[in-house]
Amino acid sequence: MTEFTHDILVAGGGIAGLTAAAAFGQAGFSVLCVDPAPPVTEREAQGADLRTTAFLQPAQAMLARAGLWGRLAPHAMPLQTMRIMDISGEMEKSRVRRDFDAADISDQPFGWNLPNWLLRREMAARVEEMPNVTFRPGVAATGLFTRTGEARVRLSDGDEARVRLVIAADGRNSPMRQAAGIGARTLRFGQKALAFAVTHPIPHENVSTEIHLKGGPFTLVPLPDHAGKPSSAVVWMEEGREALRLRDLPTEALEATMSARSAWLLGPLSLASQITLWPIISRVADRFAGERLALVAEAAHVVPPIGAQGLNMSLADLAALLELAEARPEGLGDPAMLAAYDRKRALDVRMRVAGVSMLNGVSMLGGQPFGALRARGIEALHGVAPVRRGLMRLGLGAGNAPRP
Numbered sequence: 452m453t454e455f456t457h458d459i460l461v462a463g464g465g466i467a468g469l470t471a472a473a474a475f476g477q478a479g480f481s482v483l484c485v486d487p488a489p490p491v492t493e494r495e496a497q498g499a500d501l502r503t504t505a506f507l508q509p510a511q512a513m514l515a516r517a518g519l520w521g522r523l524a525p526h527a528m529p530l531q532t533m534r535i536m537d538i539s540g541e542m543e544k545s546r547v548r549r550d551f552d553a554a555d556i557s558d559q560p561f562g563w564n565l566p567n568w569l570l571r572r573e574m575a576a577r578v579e580e581m582p583n584v585t586f587r588p589g590v591a592a593t594g595l596f597t598r599t600g601e602a603r604v605r606l607s608d609g610d611e612a613r614v615r616l617v618i619a620a621d622g623r624n625s626p627m628r629q630a631a632g633i634g635a636r637t638l639r640f641g642q643k644a645l646a647f648a649v650t651h652p653i654p655h656e657n658v659s660t661e662i663h664l665k666g667g668p669f670t671l672v673p674l675p676d677h678a679g680k681p682s683s684a685v686v687w688m689e690e691g692r693e694a695l696r697l698r699d700l701p702t703e704a705l706e707a708t709m710s711a712r713s714a715w716l717l718g719p720l721s722l723a724s725q726i727t728l729w730p731i732i733s734r735v736a737d738r739f740a741g742e743r744l745a746l747v748a749e750a751a752h753v754v755p756p757i758g759a760q761g762l763n764m765s766l767a768d769l770a771a772l773l774e775l776a777e778a779r780p781e782g783l784g785d786p787a788m789l790a791a792y793d794r795k796r797a798l799d800v801r802m803r804v805a806g807v808s809m810l811n812g813v814s815m816l817g818g819q820p821f822g823a824l825r826a827r828g829i830e831a832l833h834g835v836a837p838v839r840r841g842l843m844r845l846g847l848g849a850g851n852a853p854r855p
Protein backbone atom coordinates (compact mmCIF):
# COMPACT_ATOMS: atom_id res chain seq x y z
CA MET A 452 0.00 0.00 0.00
CA THR A 453 1.17 3.51 -0.82
CA GLU A 454 2.58 5.48 2.10
CA PHE A 455 1.36 9.02 1.54
CA THR A 456 3.35 11.85 3.09
CA HIS A 457 0.25 14.09 2.97
CA ASP A 458 -3.24 13.99 1.46
CA ILE A 459 -2.61 17.08 -0.66
CA LEU A 460 0.32 19.03 -2.04
CA VAL A 461 -0.47 22.65 -2.90
CA ALA A 462 2.11 24.05 -5.34
CA GLY A 463 2.16 27.84 -4.83
CA GLY A 464 1.80 29.97 -1.72
CA GLY A 465 0.18 33.00 -3.38
CA ILE A 466 -3.24 34.09 -2.21
CA ALA A 467 -4.97 31.20 -3.97
CA GLY A 468 -2.47 28.59 -2.75
CA LEU A 469 -2.57 29.74 0.87
CA THR A 470 -6.38 29.84 0.79
CA ALA A 471 -6.37 26.28 -0.59
CA ALA A 472 -4.01 25.13 2.16
CA ALA A 473 -6.17 26.73 4.87
CA ALA A 474 -9.47 25.50 3.41
CA PHE A 475 -8.44 21.87 2.92
CA GLY A 476 -6.64 21.92 6.28
CA GLN A 477 -9.79 23.23 7.94
CA ALA A 478 -11.73 20.37 6.31
CA GLY A 479 -9.40 17.86 8.00
CA PHE A 480 -7.02 16.94 5.16
CA SER A 481 -3.26 16.97 5.72
CA VAL A 482 -1.65 19.54 3.44
CA LEU A 483 1.86 20.48 2.36
CA CYS A 484 2.14 23.86 0.63
CA VAL A 485 5.39 24.90 -1.07
CA ASP A 486 6.50 28.10 -2.79
CA PRO A 487 9.99 29.11 -3.90
CA ALA A 488 9.36 32.76 -2.91
CA PRO A 489 8.82 33.55 0.78
CA PRO A 490 5.73 35.78 1.18
CA VAL A 491 6.47 39.53 1.39
CA THR A 492 4.26 40.68 4.25
CA GLU A 493 5.04 44.40 4.60
CA ARG A 494 3.72 47.25 2.46
CA GLU A 495 7.06 49.07 2.06
CA ALA A 496 9.25 45.95 1.60
CA GLN A 497 11.02 45.25 -1.70
CA GLY A 498 8.85 42.94 -3.84
CA ALA A 499 5.61 43.66 -1.92
CA ASP A 500 2.48 42.93 -3.99
CA LEU A 501 0.84 46.36 -4.02
CA ARG A 502 -2.30 45.20 -5.78
CA THR A 503 -5.47 44.94 -3.78
CA THR A 504 -8.13 42.29 -4.16
CA ALA A 505 -11.81 43.07 -4.14
CA PHE A 506 -13.46 39.91 -2.79
CA LEU A 507 -17.05 39.56 -3.95
CA GLN A 508 -19.65 37.89 -1.72
CA PRO A 509 -19.08 34.19 -2.63
CA ALA A 510 -15.32 34.64 -2.20
CA GLN A 511 -15.91 36.01 1.28
CA ALA A 512 -17.95 32.88 2.11
CA MET A 513 -15.02 30.74 0.96
CA LEU A 514 -12.58 32.72 3.12
CA ALA A 515 -14.89 32.22 6.10
CA ARG A 516 -15.01 28.48 5.41
CA ALA A 517 -11.21 28.42 5.37
CA GLY A 518 -11.16 30.07 8.81
CA LEU A 519 -9.53 33.18 7.31
CA TRP A 520 -12.28 35.81 7.32
CA GLY A 521 -12.05 36.52 11.07
CA ARG A 522 -8.43 37.63 10.58
CA LEU A 523 -9.17 39.63 7.43
CA ALA A 524 -12.42 41.41 8.35
CA PRO A 525 -10.80 44.10 10.54
CA HIS A 526 -8.68 45.23 7.54
CA ALA A 527 -11.39 44.98 4.84
CA MET A 528 -12.97 47.98 3.14
CA PRO A 529 -16.64 47.38 2.11
CA LEU A 530 -17.58 48.19 -1.51
CA GLN A 531 -21.13 49.50 -1.62
CA THR A 532 -21.34 51.05 -5.09
CA MET A 533 -19.67 50.20 -8.41
CA ARG A 534 -19.43 53.16 -10.78
CA ILE A 535 -18.57 52.74 -14.48
CA MET A 536 -17.73 55.87 -16.48
CA ASP A 537 -16.65 56.60 -20.02
CA ILE A 538 -15.05 60.05 -20.15
CA SER A 539 -14.24 60.23 -23.86
CA GLY A 540 -17.19 62.55 -24.61
CA GLU A 541 -16.16 66.19 -24.72
CA MET A 542 -19.29 67.51 -23.03
CA GLU A 543 -20.32 66.40 -19.56
CA LYS A 544 -23.67 65.15 -20.90
CA SER A 545 -22.03 63.05 -23.65
CA ARG A 546 -20.16 61.02 -21.04
CA VAL A 547 -21.51 57.68 -19.85
CA ARG A 548 -21.90 57.09 -16.14
CA ARG A 549 -23.64 54.15 -14.45
CA ASP A 550 -23.90 53.42 -10.73
CA PHE A 551 -24.71 49.94 -9.43
CA ASP A 552 -25.75 49.99 -5.79
CA ALA A 553 -25.34 46.73 -3.86
CA ALA A 554 -28.52 47.59 -1.94
CA ASP A 555 -30.50 46.90 -5.16
CA ILE A 556 -29.89 43.18 -4.85
CA SER A 557 -28.92 42.34 -1.27
CA ASP A 558 -28.36 43.86 2.17
CA GLN A 559 -24.63 43.11 1.90
CA PRO A 560 -21.95 45.17 0.10
CA PHE A 561 -20.73 43.90 -3.31
CA GLY A 562 -17.50 42.91 -1.70
CA TRP A 563 -14.56 43.91 0.43
CA ASN A 564 -11.18 45.24 -0.64
CA LEU A 565 -7.88 44.17 0.94
CA PRO A 566 -4.22 44.79 0.05
CA ASN A 567 -2.48 41.66 -1.30
CA TRP A 568 0.61 42.00 0.94
CA LEU A 569 -1.68 42.03 4.00
CA LEU A 570 -3.63 39.01 2.72
CA ARG A 571 -0.40 37.05 2.46
CA ARG A 572 0.63 38.08 5.99
CA GLU A 573 -2.65 36.98 7.54
CA MET A 574 -2.96 33.80 5.46
CA ALA A 575 0.60 32.67 6.19
CA ALA A 576 -0.05 33.29 9.91
CA ARG A 577 -3.27 31.24 9.75
CA VAL A 578 -1.70 28.17 8.09
CA GLU A 579 1.22 28.40 10.52
CA GLU A 580 -1.16 27.72 13.43
CA MET A 581 -2.86 24.69 11.78
CA PRO A 582 -1.36 21.38 12.98
CA ASN A 583 -2.29 19.47 9.80
CA VAL A 584 -0.92 22.11 7.38
CA THR A 585 2.76 22.62 6.62
CA PHE A 586 3.87 25.69 4.65
CA ARG A 587 7.42 25.54 3.31
CA PRO A 588 8.37 28.87 1.72
CA GLY A 589 11.67 28.76 -0.17
CA VAL A 590 10.87 25.34 -1.66
CA ALA A 591 9.65 24.79 -5.25
CA ALA A 592 7.77 21.85 -6.77
CA THR A 593 10.20 20.79 -9.51
CA GLY A 594 8.87 17.52 -10.89
CA LEU A 595 5.61 15.59 -11.15
CA PHE A 596 5.13 11.88 -11.59
CA THR A 597 1.64 10.44 -11.39
CA ARG A 598 -0.06 7.08 -11.65
CA THR A 599 -3.62 5.98 -10.95
CA GLY A 600 -3.27 5.80 -7.18
CA GLU A 601 -0.85 8.65 -6.31
CA ALA A 602 1.18 11.68 -7.33
CA ARG A 603 4.83 12.10 -6.49
CA VAL A 604 6.15 15.62 -6.45
CA ARG A 605 9.87 16.32 -6.45
CA LEU A 606 10.83 19.32 -4.34
CA SER A 607 13.77 21.69 -4.81
CA ASP A 608 15.25 20.77 -1.41
CA GLY A 609 15.65 17.14 -2.55
CA ASP A 610 12.53 15.81 -0.76
CA GLU A 611 9.67 13.99 -2.48
CA ALA A 612 6.01 14.36 -1.49
CA ARG A 613 3.65 11.40 -2.14
CA VAL A 614 0.07 12.61 -2.13
CA ARG A 615 -3.41 11.77 -3.35
CA LEU A 616 -4.03 15.17 -4.92
CA VAL A 617 -1.81 17.96 -6.25
CA ILE A 618 -3.45 21.39 -6.36
CA ALA A 619 -1.54 23.56 -8.83
CA ALA A 620 -1.82 27.17 -7.62
CA ASP A 621 1.61 27.98 -9.04
CA GLY A 622 0.65 30.98 -11.15
CA ARG A 623 0.12 31.87 -14.80
CA ASN A 624 3.13 29.89 -16.08
CA SER A 625 2.30 26.94 -13.80
CA PRO A 626 5.25 24.51 -13.80
CA MET A 627 2.85 21.77 -12.58
CA ARG A 628 0.47 22.36 -15.51
CA GLN A 629 3.41 22.12 -17.90
CA ALA A 630 4.76 19.00 -16.17
CA ALA A 631 1.33 17.39 -16.71
CA GLY A 632 1.46 18.31 -20.41
CA ILE A 633 -1.70 20.47 -20.25
CA GLY A 634 -1.66 23.29 -22.80
CA ALA A 635 -3.23 26.75 -22.53
CA ARG A 636 -4.55 29.36 -24.97
CA THR A 637 -3.30 32.90 -24.54
CA LEU A 638 -4.63 36.21 -25.83
CA ARG A 639 -2.20 39.14 -25.61
CA PHE A 640 -3.55 42.68 -25.45
CA GLY A 641 -0.22 44.58 -25.57
CA GLN A 642 -1.24 46.36 -22.36
CA LYS A 643 0.30 46.68 -18.93
CA ALA A 644 -1.34 47.67 -15.65
CA LEU A 645 0.24 50.08 -13.19
CA ALA A 646 -0.81 49.26 -9.61
CA PHE A 647 -0.26 51.64 -6.69
CA ALA A 648 -2.03 53.44 -3.83
CA VAL A 649 -3.04 57.11 -3.70
CA THR A 650 -4.46 59.55 -1.17
CA HIS A 651 -6.98 62.23 -2.11
CA PRO A 652 -8.89 65.10 -0.47
CA ILE A 653 -12.42 63.93 -1.40
CA PRO A 654 -13.64 60.78 0.47
CA HIS A 655 -14.42 57.76 -1.72
CA GLU A 656 -17.69 56.98 0.11
CA ASN A 657 -17.06 53.24 -0.49
CA VAL A 658 -17.57 53.70 -4.24
CA SER A 659 -15.35 51.67 -6.57
CA THR A 660 -14.96 53.53 -9.89
CA GLU A 661 -13.88 52.21 -13.30
CA ILE A 662 -13.10 55.12 -15.65
CA HIS A 663 -12.83 54.18 -19.33
CA LEU A 664 -10.81 56.08 -21.92
CA LYS A 665 -8.72 54.66 -24.76
CA GLY A 666 -5.88 52.37 -23.62
CA GLY A 667 -7.94 50.66 -20.93
CA PRO A 668 -9.76 51.41 -17.68
CA PHE A 669 -8.43 53.42 -14.74
CA THR A 670 -9.89 51.89 -11.59
CA LEU A 671 -10.08 53.42 -8.12
CA VAL A 672 -10.91 50.97 -5.33
CA PRO A 673 -11.55 52.18 -1.75
CA LEU A 674 -8.90 51.55 0.91
CA PRO A 675 -8.89 52.51 4.60
CA ASP A 676 -7.42 55.99 5.29
CA HIS A 677 -3.65 56.27 4.88
CA ALA A 678 -1.61 58.84 6.83
CA GLY A 679 -4.88 60.43 7.98
CA LYS A 680 -6.21 60.95 4.42
CA PRO A 681 -8.80 59.13 2.30
CA SER A 682 -7.03 56.52 0.20
CA SER A 683 -7.69 54.29 -2.81
CA ALA A 684 -5.92 51.56 -4.74
CA VAL A 685 -5.38 52.35 -8.43
CA VAL A 686 -5.14 49.91 -11.33
CA TRP A 687 -4.33 51.86 -14.50
CA MET A 688 -4.23 49.93 -17.75
CA GLU A 689 -2.46 51.38 -20.78
CA GLU A 690 -0.75 50.29 -23.98
CA GLY A 691 2.60 48.75 -22.92
CA ARG A 692 5.03 51.54 -23.95
CA GLU A 693 2.78 54.23 -22.51
CA ALA A 694 2.59 52.33 -19.21
CA LEU A 695 6.40 52.22 -19.04
CA ARG A 696 6.58 55.95 -19.83
CA LEU A 697 4.09 56.73 -17.06
CA ARG A 698 5.94 54.59 -14.53
CA ASP A 699 9.18 56.47 -15.23
CA LEU A 700 7.68 59.99 -14.93
CA PRO A 701 8.83 62.18 -12.01
CA THR A 702 6.28 61.94 -9.17
CA GLU A 703 4.84 65.42 -9.68
CA ALA A 704 4.23 64.87 -13.41
CA LEU A 705 2.74 61.43 -12.74
CA GLU A 706 0.38 62.87 -10.10
CA ALA A 707 -0.82 65.56 -12.50
CA THR A 708 -1.37 62.97 -15.26
CA MET A 709 -3.21 60.49 -13.03
CA SER A 710 -5.42 63.22 -11.53
CA ALA A 711 -6.48 64.31 -15.01
CA ARG A 712 -6.98 60.65 -16.04
CA SER A 713 -9.28 60.17 -13.02
CA ALA A 714 -11.32 63.20 -14.21
CA TRP A 715 -10.48 64.79 -10.82
CA LEU A 716 -13.30 62.72 -9.29
CA LEU A 717 -11.61 62.58 -5.90
CA GLY A 718 -9.61 65.80 -6.32
CA PRO A 719 -5.84 65.79 -6.95
CA LEU A 720 -4.34 62.32 -6.39
CA SER A 721 -1.07 61.90 -4.44
CA LEU A 722 1.10 58.81 -4.89
CA ALA A 723 1.22 56.87 -1.59
CA SER A 724 3.19 53.72 -2.46
CA GLN A 725 5.70 52.23 -4.88
CA ILE A 726 4.40 51.39 -8.37
CA THR A 727 4.26 47.84 -9.72
CA LEU A 728 3.69 46.88 -13.35
CA TRP A 729 1.69 43.85 -14.57
CA PRO A 730 1.43 42.50 -18.14
CA ILE A 731 -2.18 41.98 -19.23
CA ILE A 732 -3.23 38.74 -20.90
CA SER A 733 -6.14 36.34 -21.03
CA ARG A 734 -5.26 32.65 -20.72
CA VAL A 735 -7.30 29.48 -20.26
CA ALA A 736 -5.91 25.99 -19.71
CA ASP A 737 -7.13 23.35 -22.19
CA ARG A 738 -8.52 21.41 -19.24
CA PHE A 739 -8.56 22.04 -15.51
CA ALA A 740 -7.46 18.62 -14.31
CA GLY A 741 -4.98 15.86 -15.10
CA GLU A 742 -4.11 12.59 -13.40
CA ARG A 743 -4.08 13.35 -9.62
CA LEU A 744 -3.83 17.07 -10.47
CA ALA A 745 -6.29 19.99 -10.24
CA LEU A 746 -5.45 23.39 -11.71
CA VAL A 747 -6.77 26.42 -9.81
CA ALA A 748 -6.44 30.20 -10.04
CA GLU A 749 -3.99 31.62 -12.59
CA ALA A 750 -2.61 28.15 -13.30
CA ALA A 751 -6.05 27.54 -14.88
CA HIS A 752 -7.18 31.02 -16.02
CA VAL A 753 -5.88 34.58 -16.29
CA VAL A 754 -8.05 37.62 -17.07
CA PRO A 755 -7.40 41.37 -17.32
CA PRO A 756 -8.15 43.11 -14.01
CA ILE A 757 -11.66 44.33 -14.85
CA GLY A 758 -14.67 43.72 -12.64
CA ALA A 759 -12.60 41.99 -9.90
CA GLN A 760 -12.97 38.59 -11.54
CA GLY A 761 -9.47 36.99 -11.26
CA LEU A 762 -9.12 35.84 -7.70
CA ASN A 763 -12.87 35.54 -7.26
CA MET A 764 -12.90 32.90 -10.01
CA SER A 765 -9.99 31.25 -8.21
CA LEU A 766 -11.90 30.97 -4.97
CA ALA A 767 -14.83 29.52 -6.91
CA ASP A 768 -12.38 26.85 -8.19
CA LEU A 769 -11.44 26.05 -4.60
CA ALA A 770 -15.06 25.97 -3.44
CA ALA A 771 -15.92 23.45 -6.21
CA LEU A 772 -12.90 21.27 -5.44
CA LEU A 773 -13.53 21.34 -1.70
CA GLU A 774 -17.18 20.43 -2.13
CA LEU A 775 -16.20 17.36 -4.18
CA ALA A 776 -13.49 16.37 -1.69
CA GLU A 777 -15.83 16.65 1.28
CA ALA A 778 -18.64 14.76 -0.47
CA ARG A 779 -16.36 11.73 -0.99
CA PRO A 780 -13.11 12.07 1.00
CA GLU A 781 -12.05 8.50 0.15
CA GLY A 782 -12.09 9.49 -3.54
CA LEU A 783 -9.75 12.47 -3.09
CA GLY A 784 -7.88 13.01 -6.36
CA ASP A 785 -9.39 10.02 -8.18
CA PRO A 786 -10.50 10.23 -11.84
CA ALA A 787 -14.21 10.63 -10.96
CA MET A 788 -13.54 13.57 -8.65
CA LEU A 789 -11.24 15.33 -11.11
CA ALA A 790 -13.55 14.80 -14.08
CA ALA A 791 -16.39 16.28 -12.01
CA TYR A 792 -14.19 19.26 -11.09
CA ASP A 793 -13.33 19.92 -14.74
CA ARG A 794 -17.02 19.75 -15.70
CA LYS A 795 -18.07 22.04 -12.85
CA ARG A 796 -15.63 24.82 -13.71
CA ALA A 797 -15.34 24.65 -17.51
CA LEU A 798 -18.39 26.67 -18.55
CA ASP A 799 -18.24 29.34 -15.85
CA VAL A 800 -14.52 29.98 -16.39
CA ARG A 801 -14.72 30.10 -20.19
CA MET A 802 -17.73 32.44 -20.05
CA ARG A 803 -16.06 34.85 -17.68
CA VAL A 804 -12.71 34.84 -19.53
CA ALA A 805 -14.55 35.57 -22.80
CA GLY A 806 -16.71 38.30 -21.17
CA VAL A 807 -13.84 40.10 -19.45
CA SER A 808 -11.63 39.84 -22.57
CA MET A 809 -14.40 41.38 -24.64
CA LEU A 810 -14.93 44.17 -22.13
CA ASN A 811 -11.19 44.86 -22.17
CA GLY A 812 -11.12 44.89 -25.98
CA VAL A 813 -13.99 47.41 -26.02
CA SER A 814 -12.30 49.49 -23.34
CA MET A 815 -9.02 49.73 -25.31
CA LEU A 816 -10.55 51.25 -28.45
CA GLY A 817 -9.23 54.75 -29.05
CA GLY A 818 -10.07 57.79 -31.19
CA GLN A 819 -13.34 58.65 -32.96
CA PRO A 820 -15.45 56.82 -34.00
CA PHE A 821 -14.06 54.19 -31.62
CA GLY A 822 -14.65 56.36 -28.56
CA ALA A 823 -18.35 56.47 -29.35
CA LEU A 824 -18.38 52.73 -30.05
CA ARG A 825 -16.65 52.04 -26.73
CA ALA A 826 -19.11 54.25 -24.89
CA ARG A 827 -22.01 52.44 -26.56
CA GLY A 828 -20.45 49.05 -25.80
CA ILE A 829 -19.94 49.89 -22.16
CA GLU A 830 -23.43 51.33 -21.93
CA ALA A 831 -24.87 48.20 -23.53
CA LEU A 832 -22.92 45.93 -21.22
CA HIS A 833 -23.79 47.81 -18.08
CA GLY A 834 -26.70 50.05 -18.78
CA VAL A 835 -29.76 48.07 -19.76
CA ALA A 836 -31.66 47.17 -16.59
CA PRO A 837 -32.00 43.37 -16.96
CA VAL A 838 -28.45 43.01 -18.28
CA ARG A 839 -27.23 45.19 -15.47
CA ARG A 840 -28.98 43.16 -12.80
CA GLY A 841 -27.74 39.98 -14.49
CA LEU A 842 -24.15 41.24 -14.38
CA MET A 843 -24.49 42.23 -10.75
CA ARG A 844 -25.92 38.86 -9.84
CA LEU A 845 -23.17 37.14 -11.86
CA GLY A 846 -20.57 39.15 -9.97
CA LEU A 847 -22.13 38.05 -6.72
CA GLY A 848 -22.34 34.44 -7.87
CA ALA A 849 -26.08 34.56 -7.25
CA GLY A 850 -26.94 32.67 -10.43
CA ASN A 851 -26.82 33.47 -14.10
CA ALA A 852 -30.42 34.21 -14.92
CA PRO A 853 -31.17 37.93 -14.95
CA ARG A 854 -34.40 38.83 -13.16
CA PRO A 855 -36.94 40.48 -15.40
Ligand SMILES: Cc1cc2nc3c(=O)[nH]c(=O)nc-3n(C[C@H](O)[C@H](O)[C@H](O)COP(=O)(O)OP(=O)(O)OC[C@H]3O[C@@H](n4cnc5c(N)ncnc54)[C@H](O)[C@@H]3O)c2cc1C
Nearest residue numbers: 463465467504505592621622729748749756759761762763
Ligand atom coordinates in the same frame (compact mmCIF):
# COMPACT_ATOMS: atom_id res chain seq x y z
C1 LIG B 1 -3.22 44.76 -11.46
C2 LIG B 1 -4.09 43.60 -11.04
C3 LIG B 1 -5.17 43.80 -10.17
C4 LIG B 1 -6.00 42.74 -9.79
N1 LIG B 1 -7.09 42.96 -8.97
C5 LIG B 1 -7.93 41.92 -8.67
C6 LIG B 1 -9.12 42.13 -7.87
O1 LIG B 1 -9.43 43.22 -7.42
N2 LIG B 1 -9.91 41.04 -7.60
C7 LIG B 1 -9.61 39.80 -8.07
O2 LIG B 1 -10.37 38.85 -7.82
N3 LIG B 1 -8.49 39.58 -8.80
C8 LIG B 1 -7.66 40.61 -9.12
N4 LIG B 1 -6.54 40.39 -9.89
C9 LIG B 1 -6.18 39.03 -10.22
C10 LIG B 1 -5.47 38.39 -9.03
O3 LIG B 1 -4.50 39.26 -8.50
C11 LIG B 1 -4.81 37.12 -9.45
O4 LIG B 1 -5.82 36.28 -9.93
C12 LIG B 1 -4.13 36.46 -8.29
O5 LIG B 1 -3.20 37.27 -7.66
C13 LIG B 1 -3.42 35.26 -8.81
O6 LIG B 1 -3.18 34.49 -7.73
P1 LIG B 1 -2.44 33.10 -7.90
O7 LIG B 1 -2.28 32.64 -6.48
O8 LIG B 1 -3.06 32.24 -8.89
O9 LIG B 1 -1.02 33.46 -8.58
P2 LIG B 1 0.27 34.13 -7.98
O10 LIG B 1 -0.05 35.24 -7.06
O11 LIG B 1 1.14 34.41 -9.16
O12 LIG B 1 0.89 32.96 -7.11
C14 LIG B 1 1.55 31.87 -7.66
C15 LIG B 1 2.60 31.41 -6.69
O13 LIG B 1 3.19 30.21 -7.18
C16 LIG B 1 4.54 30.23 -6.88
N5 LIG B 1 5.27 29.28 -7.72
C17 LIG B 1 5.81 29.49 -8.95
N6 LIG B 1 6.46 28.37 -9.37
C18 LIG B 1 6.31 27.44 -8.38
C19 LIG B 1 6.76 26.11 -8.22
N7 LIG B 1 7.52 25.50 -9.13
N8 LIG B 1 6.42 25.45 -7.08
C20 LIG B 1 5.67 26.06 -6.13
N9 LIG B 1 5.23 27.33 -6.23
C21 LIG B 1 5.55 28.01 -7.35
C22 LIG B 1 4.96 31.68 -7.07
O14 LIG B 1 6.16 31.98 -6.34
C23 LIG B 1 3.74 32.41 -6.52
O15 LIG B 1 3.87 32.76 -5.15
C24 LIG B 1 -5.72 41.44 -10.29
C25 LIG B 1 -4.64 41.22 -11.16
C26 LIG B 1 -3.84 42.30 -11.55
C27 LIG B 1 -2.71 42.06 -12.54
